[in-house]
Amino acid sequence: xxxxxxxxxxxxxxxxxxxxxxxxxxxxxxxxxxxxxxxxxxxxxxxxxxxxxxxxxxxxxxxxxxxxxxxxxxxxxxxxxxxxxxxxxxxxxxxxxxxxxxxxxxxxxxxxxxxxxxxxxxxxxxxxxxxxxxxxxxxxxxxxxxxxxxxxxxxxxxxxxxxxxxxxxxxxxxxxxxxxxxxxxxxxxxxxxxxxxxxxxxxxxxxxxxxxxxxxxxxxxxxxxxxxxxxxxxxxxxxxxxxxxxxxxxxxxxxxxxxxxxxxxxxxxxxxxxxxxxxxxxxxxxxxxxxxxxxxxxxxxxxxxxxxxxxxxxxxxxxxxxxxxxxxxxxxxxxxxxxxxxxxxxxxxxxxxxxxxxxxxxxxxxxxxxxxxxxxxxxxxxxxxxxxxxxxxxxxxxxxxxxxxxxxx
DNA sequence: AGGAGCTACACGAG
DNA sequence: CTCGTGTAGCTCCT
Numbered sequence: 001x002x003x004x005x006x007x008x009x010x011x012x013x014x015x016x017x018x019x020x021x022x023x024x025x026x027x028x029x030x031x032x033x034x035x036x037x038x039x040x041x042x043x044x045x046x047x048x049x050x051x052x053x054x055x056x057x058x059x060x061x062x063x064x065x066x067x068x069x070x071x072x073x074x075x076x077x078x079x080x081x082x083x084x085x086x087x088x089x090x091x092x093x094x095x096x097x098x099x100x101x102x103x104x105x106x107x108x109x110x111x112x113x114x115x116x117x118x119x120x121x122x123x124x125x126x127x128x129x130x131x132x133x134x135x136x137x138x139x140x141x142x143x144x145x146x147x148x149x150x151x152x153x154x155x156x157x158x159x160x161x162x163x164x165x166x167x168x169x170x171x172x173x174x175x176x177x178x179x180x181x182x183x184x185x186x187x188x189x190x191x192x193x194x195x196x197x198x199x200x201x202x203x204x205x206x207x208x209x210x211x212x213x214x215x216x217x218x219x220x221x222x223x224x225x226x227x228x229x230x231x232x233x234x235x236x237x238x239x240x241x242x243x244x245x246x247x248x249x250x251x252x253x254x255x256x257x258x259x260x261x262x263x264x265x266x267x268x269x270x271x272x273x274x275x276x277x278x279x280x281x282x283x284x285x286x287x288x289x290x291x292x293x294x295x296x297x298x299x300x301x302x303x304x305x306x307x308x309x310x311x312x313x314x315x316x317x318x319x320x321x322x323x324x325x326x327x328x329x330x331x332x333x334x335x336x337x338x339x340x341x342x343x344x345x346x347x348x349x350x351x352x353x354x355x356x357x358x359x360x361x362x363x364x365x366x367x368x369x370x371x372x373x374x375x376x377x378x379x380x381x382x383x384x385x386x387x388x389x390x391x392x393x394x395x396x397x398x399x400x401x402x403x404x405x406x407x408x409x
Numbered sequence: 410a411g412g413a414g415c416t417a418c419a420c421g422a423g
Numbered sequence: 424c425t426c427g428t429g430t431a432g433c434t435c436c437t
Binding site: 412 | 427428435436
C-alpha cells in the first residue's frame with residue numbers, strides 16, 4: 001500500500017490533552033472563552049473574531065494527528081492488510097475538512113479514503129439522481145481475480161461483502177493495539193468504518209471510507225457539473241475532469257430493496273484540490289494584499305449550521321456537505337477574487353447565507369459535480385427546509401447571535 | 410520506501 | 424502588526 005496522506009511518522013509534540021470531542025454529543029458549545037470588549041461591534045461579535053475562534057490549536061492538532069496517523073499506519077502496514085489479495089493495494093488519501101484546512105474548533109474528526117484501483121468497470125446508473133451505480137466487470141474476471149469473491153449473484157461488486165471483510169480485519173488489528181481505540185457500531189447507510197479514540201472527556205473519530213477507483217472518464221451524469229469555467233477556467237476544468245473519480249460503498253437512503261448493491265460517486269479529491277487552489281488568479285492568498293475570505297466564509301457557514309443543529313433536533317438531516325456544496329456554487333456565481341476580499345468578510349458571508357437561503361426556498365441544491373442529484377430532494381421531509389430557512393433569516397437579520405455561544409464562559 | 414523541499418497554517422517574539 | 428519558527432501534509436526525487 002502507499003500513502004498519499006503523509007510520508008512519515010512525525011515528531012512528538014507537547015500540548016494539552018483536551019483535543020477532540022464526540023461530534024454527535026455536546027458539539028460546539030461548552031467552550032471556555034471570555035468575550036473581550038474590543039471584539040464586539042455594536043453588541044455583536046465581529047465575524048473575523050468568530051473566524052479566529054474557529055482556528056484549530058497547534059497543540060490539539062499535534063496530539064490528535066499523532067494518534068490518528070500512528071494508528072492508520074499500523075493498520076495499513078499490518079500483515080492482515082499487507083498480505084490480503086485485495087486490500088494490500090489500498091492507498092490512503094486524507095479527505096474532508098481536516099485535510100482541506102476547513103475543520104473548525106477542534107481536530108476531532110478525520111476522513112481518510114482507502115482507495116482501490118479496480119481497472120475498467122461497467123457502471124450502471126441506479127435511480128434518477130445520477131450519483132448511484134451498480135458496478136460489474138465488462139469481461140468476466142479470472143477466477144483468481146481478487147474481486148471475484150466479492151461479486152453478488154448478478155455479477156455486481158458487492159459493497160457489503162467488501163466492507164464486511166475489511167471491517168473484520170481492521171477490528172482484529174485494533175484489538176491488538178495498546179492504544180485505546182474502538183470501532184464504532186456500523187451505521188446504516190454509512191460507508192465508513194469509524195475508529196474512536198475515547199480520550200476522556202473528548203473523543204476523536206476517524207472515518208475510513210473504502211473508495212473504488214475505476215479507470216475511464218467521469219460518468220455522463222457529471223457532464224454539466226463542475227461549472228467553474230468563469231471561476232477557475234476551462235483549462236483547470238479540463239485537467240480536473242481528467243483526474244480519477246471514486247465510488248464509495250453507499251446505498252441510497254430509504255432504499256427498500258436491500259438486495260441492490262450500489263456505490264455512490266465521490267469527488268472528495270477534486271473538492272480538496274479546488275479548495276486548495278480556490279482563486280481566480282493563481283496568486284490568490286499568496287500574500288497579504290491578495291488574501292481572500294472564501295475559506296473563512298465556508299468555515300462560518302459550517303459553524304452556523306452546526307450550532308443551529310445543536311439547538312434544533314429537526315435539523316438533523318442537514319450536514320456540512322450541504323454548506324460546502326452551496327459554497328462551491330456561490331464561488332461559481334461570484335467568481336472574481338475581488339468579490340471575496342477579506343475586508344468584506346461580513347458582506348461576503350451575508351451573500352453566502354443568501355445563496356444558501358435561496359437553495360432552501362427553492363428546495364434545490366444540486367450536487368456540484370452531478371447536476372441531476374438534488375441534495376434537497378424529496379427525501380427531505382416535514383418542512384425542515386422551511387424551518388432552517390426561518391432560523392437562518394432570523395440569525396442573519398440579528399447579526400448571527402448564535403455565534404455568541406462560542407464565547408460563553 | 411524515505412528524504413528534501415515545498416505550502417499552509419498557528420503562534421509567539423519583537 | 425510583521426516576521427520567524429514549528430508543525431503537518433504533500434509532491435517530487437532518487
